[in-house]
Amino acid sequence: MQAVEKAIKEKARALLADGTVDRVLGWEKGEYCYDNTPAVFTEEDIDRLVYNSFCGANLSKYLIAESKKEGRVLALLKPCDTYSFNQLIKEHRIDREKVYVLGVPCHGIADVEKLNVKGIKGIESIAEDGGRLTVQTMYGEKECELNDVLLERCLSCKGPEYMAADDTVEDPAPVELRKHDRFGMVEKLMQMTPDERFEFWRSELSKCIRCNACRNVCPACSCLKCVFDNDASGVSSKANVDTFEENMFHIIRAFHVAGRCTDCGECSRVCPQGIPLHLLNRKFIKDINENYGEYQAGADDSSPWPLVSYTQDDVEPGKMEGGKN
Amino acid sequence: MSMRQDTLIPKIGVITDIRKDTPDVKTFRAVAPEGGVVFQHMPGQCAMLSIPGVGEAMFSITSSPTNTEYMEFSIKKCGCLTDWLHQMDVGQQITIRGPYGNAFPVETELKGKDLLFIAGGIGLAPLRSVINYVRHYRENYGKIDIVYGSRSKDDLVDFDEIRNEWANTEGVNVYLTIDREQEGWDGHVGFVPNYVKELGFSTDKTALVCGPPIMIKFVLGALSELGFDKKQVYTTMELRMKCGVGKCGRCNIGSKYVCKDGPVFRCDELEELPDEY
Amino acid sequence: MQKIAMDRISEFYSAMAAERALYLPLKKRGAVNFGRWQEGADVDIDALHTVKSPKDLFFPQSEDIVAFKMKGKEIEIDAPDTPDEPFAVFGVRACDARAMEVLDRVFLSEPVDTYYRARRENGVVITLACTAPEETCFCSVFGIDPAQPGGDVSTWLSGGFLYLKAVTEKGEAFLAGLTPLEEANDAEIEPAVRALEETMERLPLKDLDLTGIDGNATEKLFGSEQWAELSRACLGCGTCTYICPTCQCYDIRDFDTGKEIRRYRCWDSCMYSDFTRMAHGNPRKSQVERFRQRFMHKLVYFPANNDGMYSCVGCGRCVAKCPISMNIVKVAKALGAEARK
Numbered sequence: 001m002q003a004v005e006k007a008i009k010e011k012a013r014a015l016l017a018d019g020t021v022d023r024v025l026g027w028e029k030g031e032y033c034y035d036n037t038p039a040v041f042t043e044e045d046i047d048r049l050v051y052n053s054f055c056g057a058n059l060s061k062y063l064i065a066e067s068k069k070e071g072r073v074l075a076l077l078k079p080c081d082t083y084s085f086n087q088l089i090k091e092h093r094i095d096r097e098k099v100y101v102l103g104v105p106c107h108g109i110a111d112v113e114k115l116n117v118k119g120i121k122g123i124e125s126i127a128e129d130g131g132r133l134t135v136q137t138m139y140g141e142k143e144c145e146l147n148d149v150l151l152e153r154c155l156s157c158k159g160p161e162y163m164a165a166d167d168t169v170e171d172p173a174p175v176e177l178r179k180h181d182r183f184g185m186v187e188k189l190m191q192m193t194p195d196e197r198f199e200f201w202r203s204e205l206s207k208c209i210r211c212n213a214c215r216n217v218c219p220a221c222s223c224l225k226c227v228f229d230n231d232a233s234g235v236s237s238k239a240n241v242d243t244f245e246e247n248m249f250h251i252i253r254a255f256h257v258a259g260r261c262t263d264c265g266e267c268s269r270v271c272p273q274g275i276p277l278h279l280l281n282r283k284f285i286k287d288i289n290e291n292y293g294e295y296q297a298g299a300d301d302s303s304p305w306p307l308v309s310y311t312q313d314d315v316e317p318g319k320m321e322g323g324k325n
Numbered sequence: 326m327s328m329r330q331d332t333l334i335p336k337i338g339v340i341t342d343i344r345k346d347t348p349d350v351k352t353f354r355a356v357a358p359e360g361g362v363v364f365q366h367m368p369g370q371c372a373m374l375s376i377p378g379v380g381e382a383m384f385s386i387t388s389s390p391t392n393t394e395y396m397e398f399s400i401k402k403c404g405c406l407t408d409w410l411h412q413m414d415v416g417q418q419i420t421i422r423g424p425y426g427n428a429f430p431v432e433t434e435l436k437g438k439d440l441l442f443i444a445g446g447i448g449l450a451p452l453r454s455v456i457n458y459v460r461h462y463r464e465n466y467g468k469i470d471i472v473y474g475s476r477s478k479d480d481l482v483d484f485d486e487i488r489n490e491w492a493n494t495e496g497v498n499v500y501l502t503i504d505r506e507q508e509g510w511d512g513h514v515g516f517v518p519n520y521v522k523e524l525g526f527s528t529d530k531t532a533l534v535c536g537p538p539i540m541i542k543f544v545l546g547a548l549s550e551l552g553f554d555k556k557q558v559y560t561t562m563e564l565r566m567k568c569g570v571g572k573c574g575r576c577n578i579g580s581k582y583v584c585k586d587g588p589v590f591r592c593d594e595l596e597e598l599p600d601e602y
Numbered sequence: 603m604q605k606i607a608m609d610r611i612s613e614f615y616s617a618m619a620a621e622r623a624l625y626l627p628l629k630k631r632g633a634v635n636f637g638r639w640q641e642g643a644d645v646d647i648d649a650l651h652t653v654k655s656p657k658d659l660f661f662p663q664s665e666d667i668v669a670f671k672m673k674g675k676e677i678e679i680d681a682p683d684t685p686d687e688p689f690a691v692f693g694v695r696a697c698d699a700r701a702m703e704v705l706d707r708v709f710l711s712e713p714v715d716t717y718y719r720a721r722r723e724n725g726v727v728i729t730l731a732c733t734a735p736e737e738t739c740f741c742s743v744f745g746i747d748p749a750q751p752g753g754d755v756s757t758w759l760s761g762g763f764l765y766l767k768a769v770t771e772k773g774e775a776f777l778a779g780l781t782p783l784e785e786a787n788d789a790e791i792e793p794a795v796r797a798l799e800e801t802m803e804r805l806p807l808k809d810l811d812l813t814g815i816d817g818n819a820t821e822k823l824f825g826s827e828q829w830a831e832l833s834r835a836c837l838g839c840g841t842c843t844y845i846c847p848t849c850q851c852y853d854i855r856d857f858d859t860g861k862e863i864r865r866y867r868c869w870d871s872c873m874y875s876d877f878t879r880m881a882h883g884n885p886r887k888s889q890v891e892r893f894r895q896r897f898m899h900k901l902v903y904f905p906a907n908n909d910g911m912y913s914c915v916g917c918g919r920c921v922a923k924c925p926i927s928m929n930i931v932k933v934a935k936a937l938g939a940e941a942r943k
Binding site for chain 2 (some may be wrong): 670863867878
Binding site (some may be wrong): 213216 | 838924927
């Protein structure tokens with residue numbers, strides 16, 4: 001990825017120099033090798049830009065605010081981030097003219113929590129060679145395959161193609177697409193009895209601490225004021241008045257993003273309690289695929305999405321597969 | 326019922342009188358169920374009033390501590406809770422907890438001083454408590470000047486009390502003003518800060534200022550122009566509050582909590598705080 | 603000092619749980635949090651940190667404070683009984699134990715928060731010395747020694763044993779009632795303590811310099827131009843505040859159960875947009891001001907009001923969990939130069 005990082009910086013510098021863009025939205029190197037923070041750079045500080053297998057944050061949502069500012073911003077988007085970008089364009093949240101999209105190749109994003117689960121803790125540095133990570137830790141050198149510690153979303157990678165890009169950075173060493181069953185866990189859940197499934201979600205969602213990170217990071221959650229932030233709604237966004245409220249929050253949120261969720265997986269990435277929130281969204285995606293035909297939100301920036309476009313042969317509610325559950 | 330005591334657990338107040346002061350301000354009189362005030366307070370202190378299920382908010386106690394029969398709150402209609410309070414009738418119970426915050430230093434720094442009260446609109450509420458306190462202990466204080474202004478004649482809170490009682494107290498001068506000419510008004514017309522400058526008070530007085538933030542800002546400017554030192558000027562602050570005791574963490578300006586270290590600040594102290602209010 | 607072999611640890615848990623409700627780190631679907639022990643519980647004392655700190659046990663995320671019955675124009679107030687369940691919490695790290703001292707400053711100062719005080723009095727805190735600190739740890743910056751974790755009883759893991767030593771009278775009384783313990787020598791934990799000391803020396807954040815960032819730094823830091831940049835990527839979520847062992851801000855809300863109005867208090871976050879919103883405006887209009895408030899509170903305002911004590915204990919939870927990897931360490935490093943100017 002070092003070559004890619006170098007190429008990104010070169011392109012960015014050139015685009016800044018010729019006035020195509022005024023600033024660059026990317027990731028800034030953190031304290032460690034893995035805690036990169038989304039940041040905006042100009043010519044003076046572009047050297048601090050970093051690109052590696054820990055640049056998980058999907059930057060597309062930041063473009064809502066960035067594209068409202070003066071001038072044009074260069075946005076570094078990984079292939080899967082471009083889906084969210086398109087969806088936001090479709091929802092008129094981003095001013096396309098003010099964004100210059102530079103597609104950046106991705107080999108999958110590593111999940112530090114998964115490294116920890118493998119017993120790789122006290123991380124001092126990580127060297128990446130092909131698909132292999134060599135990790136220096138306070139407790140000795142450890143090794144693992146990037147493939148074994150990928151973020152959940154990377155296990156159903158949508159592929160290396162960009163759905164929107166004004167330019168792209170070439171990948172000198174593309175990796176083979178990982179083929180995982182995107183809906184495997186959803187199917188497993190649907191095979192459970194309603195009680196088992198209820199129990200699964202209760203035990204997952206009861207871990208929720210109402211931090212709203214899933215909502216705030218979600219590119220599909222772009223309401224200026226969320227219903228859960230409305231005092232008068234009677235449902236507070238910050239605490240549970242009863243033991244089922246966090247369940248309602250996540251269920252309502254999943255309904256609200258249904259058909260617009262690109263399955264970018266940011267909700268699960270940011271959840272401090274590791275709740276697999278993406279499974280709620282994937283259930284909707286699977287239902288949409290089955291009832292309205294294969295559909296990938298964000299694959300383009302203009303076509304209407306199934307839940308807002310009525311056709312006479314739309315499936316009748318009662319006839320939906322699994323509707324009785 | 327348990328005898329649990331915590332500052333967050335309120336007491337009952339019974340509304341015994343409701344006075345419509347202006348089109349959007351009412352003054353509510355509350356007593357404890359057994360009669361008398363719900364608790365003792367000092368001028369400038371506040372109380373948390375609530376209608377359970379509607380909301381709870383901080384209001385200044387407008388009655389003077391010298392009044393031991395009842396407490397009064399002048400409240401402007403501007404939100405969910407205040408709307409509810411404005412439509413309730415005599416006999417309604419509300420919950421009250423307090424007193425919260427510091428008070429104007431009526432027993433220390435202000436004693437023996439000539440006092441200049443400057444208020445705008447509903448800003449008279451916290452000052453009314455002080456004015457009636459110093460009128461009660463008249464001999465402890467010097468000359469008293471009161472400059473009070475509002476948008477119109479109808480927006481002057483406590484107009485009757487001002488005209489019939491304050492203006493008739495020995496050594497008390499009342500200067501009223503309204504923003505625009507109005508039929509039936511032969512008094513001064515103009516904004517409070519300008520009126521203060523016109524009146525040109527001598528700088529041996531201590532000023533107590535309360536009103537909308539923008540008015541406070543310009544009054545402080547006017548006083549400074551007249552030569553007042555910031556140490557001679559007191560004002561009160563208002564921020565969102567929940568607990569009232571400096572623990573819930575939202576009403577701070579820098580390291581000071583308005584609910585506990587305020588609401589009364591001397592302007593030189595206020596100036597040292599970061600500009601976030 | 604006493605000890606118990608780790609292969610008999612569940613006997614120890616049973617013995618503690620027989621005395622009083624026992625809370626300790628439990629693993630549930632991959633996440634470790636403090637939970638109530640029962641036979642067969644999935645205890646995980648190897649996890650360096652629980653996701654949420656043990657502050658929940660003393661200052662619950664949500665708790666009823668009073669109830670009202672509305673009867674026509676009359677209101678009946680029903681104050682709940684003081685929490686009176688005796689409990690013990692085991693597995694508290696040194697940083698989290700110090701965090702309770704920070705919370706004590708807030709809730710035990712006048713006027714005392716009686717809900718918190720009752721839980722502090724009812725709870726026996728059994729700390730656990732760290733064995734494997736991680737790169738996110740920086741407790742030593744605040745003078746915390748994870749080898750001397752404090753609490754009412756301190757415990758250490760060493761050579762297949764859990765060693766215990768009472769620190770307070772409360773702790774002594776608690777240990778006295780536990781039968782499965784055997785006598786041990788203080789020297790037995792020395793190898794573990796030395797190993798921890800060596801590890802502490804290798805922590806990358808051990809030299810985090812807070813010089814100049816203290817209760818007197820408001821003037822220098824409040825107006826810093828860096829806040830805008832530092833907060834730019836902040837999502838405005840409450841992760842940092844809710845996993846923080848020292849964050850103590852709360853909201854008070856009413857909930858109509860249909861039978862009564864329950865007034866409850868719940869954790870709040872200064873990162874949330876409605877935190878300071880009033881009917882007529884908001885003094886902290888953007889995330890820049892909210893973000894600034896959080897860090898100024900921890901590093902400047904709190905020390906100003908509490909004899910220099912920071913409202914941070916270096917547990918590193920926010921370092922590990924912030925969705926965008928912005929945290930108090932980055933803020934302190936960025937502002938340090940300005941503070942020392």
